[in-house]
Amino acid sequence: MIQTDMFCFQCEQTAGGKGCTKVGVCGKDSRVATLQDLLLYQLKGIAYLGSKILAEGKKIDEGTTKFMMDALFSTLTNVNFDEKRFVRYILEADSVKENLKNQVSNLDNLPAAVYYRPPEDVEKMIADGKKVGILADDIDEDIRSLRELLIYGLKGMAAYAHHAYRLGYKDIEVNNFFFTALANTLDSNLSADELYNLCMELGKKNFKCMEILDKAHTKTFGHPQPTEVLISRKKGPFIIVSGHDLKDLKELLEQTEGKGINIYTHGEMLPAHGYPELKKYKHLVGNYGGAWQDQQKEFDGIPGCILMTTNCLQKPRDSYKDRIFTTGVVGFDGVAHIEEVNGKKDFTPIIQKALELGGWQEDEEEKKILVGFAHNTVLGVANKIIEAVKSGQIKHFFLIGGCDGAKPGRNYYTEFAEKTPKDTLILTLACGKYRFNKKDFGIVAEFPRLLDVGQCNDAYSAIIIAIELAKAFGVDVNELPLTLVLSWFEQKAVAILLTLLSLGIKNIYLGPSLPAFVSPNILQVLVERFNIKPISNPENDLNEILSKK
Missing domain, CATH: 3.40.50.2030 (Rossmann fold)
Structure with missing residues (x-):
């Protein structure tokens, strides 16, 4: 293994659009970044053992699965910056791994991550972490790109699985995929096609995961209402x-x-x-x-x-x-x-x-916004929406949403929303909506022009709305008068993008910049297969979209 300094390029704001090498733009220091790398290495070892257990027809215990999803979640951007917590995760991972070893019939000729035992001294941990980071092995750029795409998608799915699990909901196929997919990142013989297929499979598994989370939320708290x-x-x-x-x-x-x-x-x-x-x-x-x-x-x-x-x-x-x-x-x-x-x-x-x-000393003048347009609400008035489309009252749907962030370029989404014609309807979700959700977009065909679908966790709602409307119109989703204009920031957005692609959804406008971890060749594949479009400027993109109606 090659000794490397900190290197992280998992989020949209990564330094110079290439990678953070001294300190994360998110604020994590090189020590925490390196401990996260070592934790991920530990999780790969756990995953490999878990995949062996599954291959032998046995089950992975629930405690191991919960640790896997929580530990992966802890390495997402802007989640955990606490060095001591990562030391504990790494040591706990060692205990989990040793327990799994006792359940595997043959421990010969396995990847080094399986046999690795961490030191208890944090400085030695950091030294080890520098040997197992993203650039630690000399592999093909496209293989690394797909491998990281898979890992970041797994991190995002881990967040959704974590939330569902806390409410008592889980899915064995989703849970097992964490182990089989992450184990494959240790296989240096996998081809680009095989890794690509794993990324598409992750998209499908994440769709199932988001469905489970939607069920967890709605069964526990009821269906959102306007x-x-x-x-x-x-x-x-x-x-x-x-x-x-x-x-x-x-x-x-x-x-x-x-x-x-x-x-x-x-x-x-x-x-x-x-x-x-x-x-x-x-x-x-x-x-x-x-x-x-x-x-x-x-x-x-x-x-x-x-x-x-x-x-x-x-x-x-x-x-x-x-x-x-x-x-x-x-x-x-x-x-x-x-x-x-x-x-x-x-x-x-x-x-x-x-x-x-003690709190605030006086009330402010009241101002209010409207939320609560998840799939149950929107599909409850689907007939009215369909009639409004057929009568020409609603000419187009835009899903404008995703992550927000501090880097310049995100005012695009504000301007885009403001420039959408009055006879169009805007769906939005995740924190990207804060760019425009306090603006008054008026009414179209008795509906508020801006419908807040929910959190990034509620991307499932937006997808279901699109799928059900396509069924009602008797067309493919890609034939709907619908355009997805998405902003991405971290790894949950990666998981959602893979879900959209795995469902065959095309013509997505993506920004404010493209992922640094996607190599030019892999980007070209995604453009050719799904016609992913980098955003340009609101006026040009809107003209392009509406000219194809």
Whole structure:
């Protein structure tokens, strides 16, 4: 293995569009990055043993599966920056791996990742991590590109599987795929075609995973309903809940009920207001702020607390480091962390801190936006939508959504949304919507022109809407008057893109820049097979799209 310094190019904002080599643009330092590389190496060893167990007709125990998805999730962009937590993950991975070895009948001639045993000293761990990073082996650029595409897709799917699992929902095929797919990244004999096929298979498995998560959410909290959400402040103590984990939000709502604390959603938690079992809590009063990348200025010195439940964490400023709390796989050195014990979390520390801080001193003028247009709601009025299309009232559908980010170029999505004709309808989801979701787009054919489908986790809803509308019109999805204009940032977006491609969906406009980990040859393949288009400028892209109607 070749010794390398830090190298990471898994997210859209990676330095120079090539890779972070000294410190991550996300804020992780080289030590954490290297420990993440070593953890991934450990997970590959676990995956290989797991694939052997499956090949022998045996089952992988639930604890191992849960560790796999949580550990993968911890390495996503903007999730965990805590060096100590990664040391614990690496040592726990060693215990998991040793347990699996006892279940495999033959341990001869297996990859080095299977036999590796980490030292307990963190400096030695970091030295080992530098030997197993992305550039540690000398392989073909296209093979590396497809291998990393597969790994990032698995990381994204791990996040979705984690959320479903917390609500008691899982799928054995999805769970087993983590092991068989990740094990294949250790096989130096796999061809580009074989790795490409694995990426497409991941897309299909992720579609199943998102279906399970949708079921977990709707069975637990009810189907989202169109709901007005306050986006201005109310007087009194408060806690802002960010991320994606609805179970965490529900437990916090239960524990704060009657205590005089207002709960606000932030970022990807905004769609929570549409769920009947969440919005019944009267102290879930509204949504605060915008997308994740604005949190440092929005949280700066606020007289309340923040709970980060999943990814989207930035390095906290000193002005609010004493009032931000993490939970689940999220972590930052020096930030208070709330652990789950026997399936429950005790939010007393953040509740007490919020009461101590006192909150805002007066109400702001009320402003509201509309959320809650998931597949159940939209398809409930499908007949009216179809009639509006047939009568010419609705000429085109745009899905404008995905991840937001700090790098220049994302104002494209604001301008694009603003320039869409008045006889078109916009679906949006994920935090990319914060570029335009507080603007008034008016009405088309009795529908709000902007329909908020939900979190990035709710991409399943958008896909189902497209599939069902295509069935109703008797056409292929690609023949619908529908264009996907997507922004990507991290690994969940990679998993969703692979899902869209695996379903044969074409003509996607993608930006603000193309993935650094996709080699020119692999990009060419994706362009030829799926006609993926890099965004240019809103006016040109809109003219191109609408000229083909």
